[in-house]
Amino acid sequence: MTAREVTKADKAEPGSPEWLKLVTASKIPSILGISRFKSQFALWHEMAGNVPSEPISESRQDDFDYGHAVELAAAEYWRYKNDGWVISRGEVQYTDDALEFGNAATIDGRASRGAWRRIVEIKTARDLEEWGDDGSGEVPADYAAQVIWQQLITGWHEPANIVLWPQYGKPKIYSIEYDAQIAASILTLVREWNASLASGIPPELDDSITTYETVRRLHPEIDGREVQLDAALAHDYLTAVTDDKEITKRLRGLKTRVLDAMGNAQTAVVVDLKIATRSPARGDAIALRSNTKADPATIEGISA
Known part of the structure; x- marks a missing residue:
């Protein structure tokens, strides 16, 4: 296995120029075009350096703070449900040096039992509709893709867990099986993505909010010209x-x-x-x- 844990000194800070160049688990859904939060077009221009990452608003930072607090409780809940396993206190990050591009997989919790390793991710939800209303449905596709990327980078092919922490009701634990075929397809699409960045050819425009906002940010000046529309x-x-x-x-x-x-x-x-x-x-x-x-x-x- 070629994965190694990234030391604190070597970690790239989210939003930094170094971070933008990495293919991370959080970027995988956008690269695949299945993200509910950021389009391919928006991420491409961020990674290309054409627009800066959006600054974190006060309300967004509060969401992050809440999420970090929830991780402590969710990890404890997971530990109760998985006797004999231990879980890291805080996130850990891994990279695979065998890949020809910069990559990272940041894991909310590294679970271990002897030689076994398992990924544990923590997610919060205000609305359970994406999870089958009562939390009994399937994991949203973008979250599942992130986890499979984490399994690919770390080499931990044990079924991963997502602990869903809803705003109302009890938490629920989901299992994500590693699928080598899906992982290989994701890796192929990531390589195509990196090739598009190298060639300077962005994805097609779409009707998402983040694409609209990105186009606005790409052209912030008004120069007084007139342009003929089709x-x-x-x-x-x-x-x-x-x-x-x-x-x-x-x-x-x-x-x-x-x-x-x-x-x-x-x-x-x-x-x-x-x-x-x-x-x-x-x-x-x-x-x-x-x-x-x-x-x-x-x-x-x-x-x-």
């Missing part, structure tokens, strides 16, 4: 602006009606199909969350 693009843009105004107004009205029909209830259903939930928001506000997995077509013909 007529089809201009037509589609103005049409979408008009449609958006109408859809926003209609959606607001429908949300008002759903909230009114729910009263103080937590969940709205049609027979046994969940439609929406009410949950606490900031202050005294109430948030209405739709069940994005529900297919409206399935409601046709249902008699409540």
Whole structure:
């Protein structure tokens, strides 16, 4: 095995120029195009040095602080559920020197039992919808990809664990099996990604928020010039602006009606199909969350 633990003195600080050049577990979902938080386009331009990493806001830092505190409790919970194993107090980082590019896998907890090693990751969740509502569903694809990358870099092919720490309810432990075929595919895509960085060819534009914000950051100046737009693009843009105004107004009205029909209830259903939930928001506000997995077509013909 060619993996080695990275010493504290050699660790690159997240957000530093050295860190941006590394292929890390947290970047894998974006590289694969499956991240819920950052697009391929946004990450590519960060790693290419065209835009700086977004500064950490006060609220984001508070999320990080909460996450670090949760890691202590979650590690203790995992230890209770895995008798005979020990787990590191704090994260450890590994790199594989055999790979031709800079890489890192930062592990929340290194579990060990004799010669055995196992990855333990800690995740928090405000909304369990991505985890099957009650936490009984599958691990989100972006988290699973991160863990498989960690297994690849460390060489620890024991089933890894993710401890999900929800905002409400008890934690749940998920198991991630190592899949050599998936790991090889990820490695191939990472090599293609690095080749695109070397050639200066970015990914295609998409409709994600992070791509939109990245394009804005790529062109912060206003030089007073006039540019001719493609007529089809201009037509589609103005049409979408008009449609958006109408859809926003209609959606607001429908949300008002759903909230009114729910009263103080937590969940709205049609027979046994969940439609929406009410949950606490900031202050005294109430948030209405739709069940994005529900297919409206399935409601046709249902008699409540």
